[in-house]
Amino acid sequence: MIRPLLAFLVLALSALPSAGQDERIPWNDEDHRLKFNYFTETEKFTTETWDALPPAKQDKELRAALEPSRARLLEVRQYYSAIVPKWDLEELQSYLDSYQSEDAQAVSLWLGEDKGSWVRQKFSSLKQYLAKARGPGLEEADLATLNYYLTPDAISGLKSIKIGKAAVEKNKGKKGTEWKASGSGSKLNNFAGKNPAALTGGGLSGFYDGSKGSGEDPSASGGKNYVSGSKVGPGEKKGSNATTVKHYAPPQLPGDAPKTQPKPAAPAVKHTMPAEVDRGPASYAKTWWKDLEKEQEGKKGFMAGLTKYTAKTAQGLISFSSLADTETSYQTLKVDYKNGASTGTLFKDGAILAKDGALAAVTFIPGANLLKSAKAGDGLIKVAKAGSAVTGMVKAEASTAKAVAKEINAVIKASANSDDVVKGVTEVGKRYGVEVAQGGRIGESVGTASNVVYNGTVGKAHEVVHVVQQVQTRATLGTAAEGSISAFEKVAYAQHEMFAKEATKLLGTEGSGYMSALAKNVGSFETALTNGTVPDAAVSIGSRIYGYIPSLLGTSQAQIAANLGVGAKGVVQGSNAVLYSE
Amino acid sequence: MTTQQLTILLMAAAGAGLFFAGRYFAKKFSSEEPTFIPATMVTARGIASYVSTVASWAGALLAAVCVFLFFS
Numbered sequence: 001m002i003r004p005l006l007a008f009l010v011l012a013l014s015a016l017p018s019a020g021q022d023e024r025i026p027w028n029d030e031d032h033r034l035k036f037n038y039f040t041e042t043e044k045f046t047t048e049t050w051d052a053l054p055p056a057k058q059d060k061e062l063r064a065a066l067e068p069s070r071a072r073l074l075e076v077r078q079y080y081s082a083i084v085p086k087w088d089l090e091e092l093q094s095y096l097d098s099y100q101s102e103d104a105q106a107v108s109l110w111l112g113e114d115k116g117s118w119v120r121q122k123f124s125s126l127k128q129y130l131a132k133a134r135g136p137g138l139e140e141a142d143l144a145t146l147n148y149y150l151t152p153d154a155i156s157g158l159k160s161i162k163i164g165k166a167a168v169e170k171n172k173g174k175k176g177t178e179w180k181a182s183g184s185g186s187k188l189n190n191f192a193g194k195n196p197a198a199l200t201g202g203g204l205s206g207f208y209d210g211s212k213g214s215g216e217d218p219s220a221s222g223g224k225n226y227v228s229g230s231k232v233g234p235g236e237k238k239g240s241n242a243t244t245v246k247h248y249a250p251p252q253l254p255g256d257a258p259k260t261q262p263k264p265a266a267p268a269v270k271h272t273m274p275a276e277v278d279r280g281p282a283s284y285a286k287t288w289w290k291d292l293e294k295e296q297e298g299k300k301g302f303m304a305g306l307t308k309y310t311a312k313t314a315q316g317l318i319s320f321s322s323l324a325d326t327e328t329s330y331q332t333l334k335v336d337y338k339n340g341a342s343t344g345t346l347f348k349d350g351a352i353l354a355k356d357g358a359l360a361a362v363t364f365i366p367g368a369n370l371l372k373s374a375k376a377g378d379g380l381i382k383v384a385k386a387g388s389a390v391t392g393m394v395k396a397e398a399s400t401a402k403a404v405a406k407e408i409n410a411v412i413k414a415s416a417n418s419d420d421v422v423k424g425v426t427e428v429g430k431r432y433g434v435e436v437a438q439g440g441r442i443g444e445s446v447g448t449a450s451n452v453v454y455n456g457t458v459g460k461a462h463e464v465v466h467v468v469q470q471v472q473t474r475a476t477l478g479t480a481a482e483g484s485i486s487a488f489e490k491v492a493y494a495q496h497e498m499f500a501k502e503a504t505k506l507l508g509t510e511g512s513g514y515m516s517a518l519a520k521n522v523g524s525f526e527t528a529l530t531n532g533t534v535p536d537a538a539v540s541i542g543s544r545i546y547g548y549i550p551s552l553l554g555t556s557q558a559q560i561a562a563n564l565g566v567g568a569k570g571v572v573q574g575s576n577a578v579l580y581s582e
Numbered sequence: 583m584t585t586q587q588l589t590i591l592l593m594a595a596a597g598a599g600l601f602f603a604g605r606y607f608a609k610k611f612s613s614e615e616p617t618f619i620p621a622t623m624v625t626a627r628g629i630a631s632y633v634s635t636v637a638s639w640a641g642a643l644l645a646a647v648c649v650f651l652f653f654s
Contacts (some may be wrong), residue, residue: 058590147636211628226612291610326643330647333647334651335653337586337590337651340584340586341586342590344587346589346593347589347593349599350593350596350597350644350648353643353644353647354597354600354640354641354643354644355640356642357639357640357644358636358637358639360638360639361640364639365632365635365636365639443612
């Protein structure tokens with residue numbers, strides 16, 4: 001039952017990316033328009049070269065284009081979001097300086113012809129009005145139109161440009177009195193098309209917004225996109241918060257001497273976290289960390305190194321979590337759904353979303369279960385402090401504790417390895433009514449009040465330490481003292497593990513200090529059992545940490561498994577059983 | 583109702599089905615006596631239970647997204 005289920009799941013997941021591999025995909029196929037936009041802009045293929053490709057190659061190219069096309073779409077959207085709001089003077093100067101007609105063509109291609117036209121018209125109008133402001137001066141009717149594009153302060157600045165020009169004339173010969181192009185404006189980078197004039201958007205418009213690309217001014221006064229005197233792009237919120245452009249006050253008036261102040265940020269990805277709805281927080285966080293890492297290039301010193309590696313680690317964790325992929329899958333499904341993609345495409349998108357969500361779940365289920373267990377108070381075991389009293393435990397007779405310890409120490413002294421130890425301790429146990437046997441789960445030593453079952457297939461030396469601990473506890477407290485044994489081994493679980501780790505090497509193998517560590521363990525247990533307290537594990541910091549970790553997860557493999565999301569019900573099996581994990 | 587809306591509703595139903603099936607099998611495969619190998623924490627039942635849990639999360643995500651898209 002299990003194997004067929006697993007096989008089905010594996011096959012289903014592995015089959016996802018190869019769906020449709022044998023079908024030839026026509027140029028500008030509706031279901032792949034994002035990628036064809038990318039091909040068009042980069043001029044990687046034409047209709048003819050695309051159609052000449054075999055289906056498998058087409059599929060490969062489409063898959064390879066997925067990420068860059070999404071990235072380009074986001075870049076264009078960010079640029080557009082920065083263009084739409086009303087500008088102040090500094091933004092006006094910056095954008096006009098850097099604007100190229102290809103920017104509007106890119107907007108047309110990726111976001112629709114109407115948006116591209118709107119961008120083109122904004123730049124065209126502003127250039128004209130700026131020239132007019134510098135020449136005969138603006139008229140009242142011009143100010144009404146400018147109100148669509150500029151902030152009131154910017155309009156005031158343009159109105160006073162004649163005053164500024166007069167000042168320029170007056171101060172001729174002095175340095176820095178011209179309003180010069182900044183040369184570092186904001187633009188849509190990397191328009192890759194070699195022949196952008198060919199990119200009219202045309203039939204490719206309206207992919208993502210459903211617009212038809214009529215070409216008419218979408219925000220003419222009184223039109224449907226005219227909002228509160230502000231010109232906004234079709235389907236856009238007024239004053240999108242996606243822009244990273246900052247406003248600086250007071251604005252520099254044209255004609256004033258240039259001030260040394262920072263230029264507005266380019267609308268491309270910056271070291272900020274804009275609340276852009278098209279990308280999820282994980283994608284932004286990843287970009288943010290990536291930018292932070294890039295900023296450290298060329299820098300030296302401890303903080304730069306620390307920042308760099310922190311950024312790298314954060315990016316790794318985000319990638320590992322699969323959250324960014326899940327967000328991308330969600331966006332793909334959303335875009336395809338909104339644009340009326342075929343049923344097959346929607347199902348494929350949904351399957352990929354489920355797959356990415358599942359991968360994210362693999363990461364988060366253990367954490368979620370731990371939190372749930374912690375909330376319920378039954379998953380996390382509080383590590384008891386050495387020397388503190390064990391609630392519910394009856395103290396052992398000092399003479400009995402001493403006698404048992406003496407016998408076990410004699411065994412340890414006479415033993416050459418862990419095999420000898422377990423044989424000798426088995427004999428000691430028999431004298432006190434405790435039976436030791438091999439069996440059970442690999443890597444566990446399980447005890448009830450009168451028996452101990454261990455499996456030494458993996459980490460035998462480690463498990464033998466547990467056998468010694470369990471035999472000593474049962475022989476000292478007595479096989480009738482179920483409550484005391486259980487209480488001691490549950491409360492002092494971490495200390496049990498600390499001693500076992502201290503005595504052994506990696507993977508629970510025997511080290512050179514095995515016997516002396518065992519003897520130390522026996523002495524500490526003798527004191528603890530006599531006083532009814534948690535043993536003092538005076539061990540290395542590494543052994544302490546080792547003892548704490550399984551204690552936080554659980555006192556048995558079953559419990560650890562449950563906390564890791566496997567869902568085992570048996571935390572402690574039986575009323576008086578205490579289970580040890582490896 | 584458009585084909586896309588119908589499709590998205592079907593996917594929501596499939597996600598919900600996956601969620602409930604995942605929950606069912608996660609409980610079914612979890613055992614009081616698992617036989618774990620400590621080195622890998624892997625057993626057949628353990629894997630099946632974990633995969634079922636993961637599938638239930640994926641189903642819940644798919645159902646939630648589809649319902650959201652349908653009404654958005």
